[in-house]
Amino acid sequence: MAIDRRDFMRRAAVVGAGSLLVGGPFHGFIAHASQGSRARNGNHPLGYGPLESTPDERDGVERLLLPRGFRYRSFHPSGDSLGDGVTIPGFHDGMAAFRGSRGLTALVRNHEVNGPVGAFGDTGDAYDAMAGGGTTTILVDGFGNVADSFVSISGTQMNCSGGPMPWGSWITCEETVNGPDVGPDFTGGDNTKLEEKHGYVFDVPSGGRSAAEPVRAAGRFAHEAAAYCPHDGAVYLTEDNFGFPSGFYRYLPPVNPRSAGRLVDGGRLEMLAVTGWANADLGGVDEPAPGVGAVFDCEWVTIDDPDPTFTGTPSNDQAVVAVGEQGRASGAALFARLEGAVEDRNTIYFCSTQGGNQPSDAPAPPGYGNGRGQIWAYHAPTSTLQLVYESPSQEVLDMPDNVTTSRRNTLVLCEDGVNDTQYLRGLTTDGEIFDFAKNNMEGQTGDEFAGTTFSPDKQTLYVNIQSSNGLTCAIWGPWGSGGL
Template sequence: MLRGTALAAAAMAGGPFQGFTAWAQPQERRGRPIGYGALGPVADLRDGQVRLSLPEGFQYRSFDVTGGTLGDGTTIPGRHDGMAAFRVRGGRTLLVRNHEVNGPVGAIGDPGTAYDPAAGGGTTTIEVDRFGNVASSAVSLNGSQMNCSGGAMPWGSWLSCEETVNGPDVGNDFTGQDNSQLQQKHGYVFDVPAQLPADPTEANEPIRSAGRFAHESAVWDPGTRALYMTEDNFAFPSGFYRYLPPTNPMRAGRLVDGGRLQMLAVVGQPNVDLAGEGGPAPAVGSTFDVEWVDIPDPDPTFAPGTTNDEAIQAVGQQGRDAGAAIFSRLEGAATRGGTVWFTSTQGGATPPGAGDPSGFGGGRGQVWAYHAPTATLRLVYESPSTDVLDFPDNIATSRSNTLVLCEDGNDGNFLRGLTRDGRIFDFARNDIAGRTDDEFAGATFGPDWKTLYVNIQARSGLTFAIWGPWQRGGF
């Protein structure tokens, strides 16, 4: 049930959502700025070229550019996307990074270890110091496809998610790729151990019961023993899911197949439109009690002649038939203390002058929070204009629990911060010459909170290590 807007937001200031309220501009907190000040061009310490604008005092180095070579001799693929950081020996960081490669272009690395030898996506694992110097790297999952985002798991794995349902049983997708060349069904979650040396054979078994749909991100909540997942269904409604595994992964050491898939629904409001596509979007501060509806067939195999548009809606439609809520393009997710934050990239009202973007949803982005202990959902932020926030995608939490938002807009892209009380600020701008519309992706702080690692997701991708005076602002 909708419990209110501004009054509910004020009443819950000390509650499970940490007092998220909606403010569009940076403000002062405890005598210091929320943000870090004006952005200016900063030279990349790798080669002196300017690729980012950052606040004064911050530096960065880029590494692992597409076309380079991993430590195992594999050519570094493109489309660097979701990523997580893990602690390893000597104060170094282990990064596990997705590559959102589509099409039957052949597996990266050794095809003998691939889930599908025809598919070119997967993950690479990199040991790096906090200044972006690489010590070793290798392919850690191959033969998957469209590995978009995922999530770091407390049992020492990265869950890599396929944002597709391509397979030999499905018609060609919007890119026109020939799905008949694929050897396996796609659209799954893979459990990739965070380790070097890497062994892709340990990661190439999909968790089929966690659904075959356009997965985006995944986070684990130990309190409810559930994996929460977002769906980025570009042209159609998306859903928010949870997977209840049959065995506690903390005991098994990995995510086990054979569990139960469910989809979020709002109590008393079947198929409520939370995206604002079919009418007014909820106001910021709106809070809903939720329940979970079962997905009877989480891993469909499709009959000959099934189109890609039909297939990509099949799992979500089962949930909507049972009353599941409707979102627009759910992408990034992050969690701490029982709250799962996630972005709706095109959710909300269309800001004045923003135009009508293609895809499902006309807004410029929402940020939602699901409080697992109380089964409560709240809209904590909505973009008021493209200048403030434009298509939020991957997200991460900082040491202070301020969110890092990666933009995937079409008029220059930023990394932005969103504080616990709903205030937003700019932190970085993509200044790569001729490529300022390339999206940020995979933001993650290192285990010591001293370095922010982030990717540029493009045909020619790369990864940045950014460091500086974090204590000066909201992160």
């Protein structure tokens, strides 16, 4: 029997209001999230108070606004040198923290460099000697003092985000499908100069250099983030397909990666679909977005050709949708630009950067999606999906991107809005947002926060400011006085 879409949405809303099926730390979220409120200047009971101009301990320059009592030191600006002598690339992006030697933290950090500009470091170790992206690894203390640093993978492209894995690796994700078999992307670069296909995920060990082998069965698409779920052993993957619908995927490896010590190729790629609603529009593009609290039963459809090789050099727009169109032909759901993802107690929280209904205080941003951001939660044990937050306005939350969780189970969201005012926001388990940091760098445009991650002891928050002249910051202070 055919199900009317409006009737389906009413049922989903009733389920969401009546019982919260999603587990994890946000069990009390829905009672307040739909109000869409924000504590101005961080003055929520779990916030830290007004933000103040705070000098960088490296050189005294006021790069961040932080609550009183917090301090920071920036390090590794673009153009400086790593410990191995390689020049630090720009566009610092996704990042994760691991336990390093001698009580230090090992940061594995993406560099979202695009185009056939040549690999940094030793090109003999690069996946593609012509591609300029990759990751660098930094041994650093809790106050931003760097002890060592080196290239951990090179010759990749558009390394946007990824995710830390419990076997001690960072999965770095290429947000592109460039290659010699594909026409130029939005930058106009000559893809015939590339030596390899791109659009993959790579396993980068936290303590050394990656073998630079793509996990091809995990798909060739505009990858954004990765999160491992212990319940089913899957790596969940988000897609940021800027001008087109995006999908939510999972990769089921053929070997338990916790036993293998790495993510093994040759598994199965699947894409999320809403049970009973083929091609569910969850981003609010052609249909109104679901209400906060709506819960959907889900199923997974198989991607038969996760690693396409193209003939006839199709346009980049044609190539970038090739994997997603396979899933949507089988009923997979549509989202508006999926970016950051993090796992907590078998629940994957992920950001739809342009999801939601268009707020009245701002025009629709460029790209696919009219809203200012949604936070979704997928609960693996029950295979249910819930919308736990939607930005009601540009002023409250403007296009969330990278995300991590704090020791108090607050989500820390990096904004990637279309204006030059970018914040780190805390989103509490009762659905309240507060400001934690503001980018106060001058003389640059297009900056954004990225790669937020806590040190293993939770005493330092590391975060990148992404731009062509990027850098990384270590932030420390009285965490116990607020919600992080």
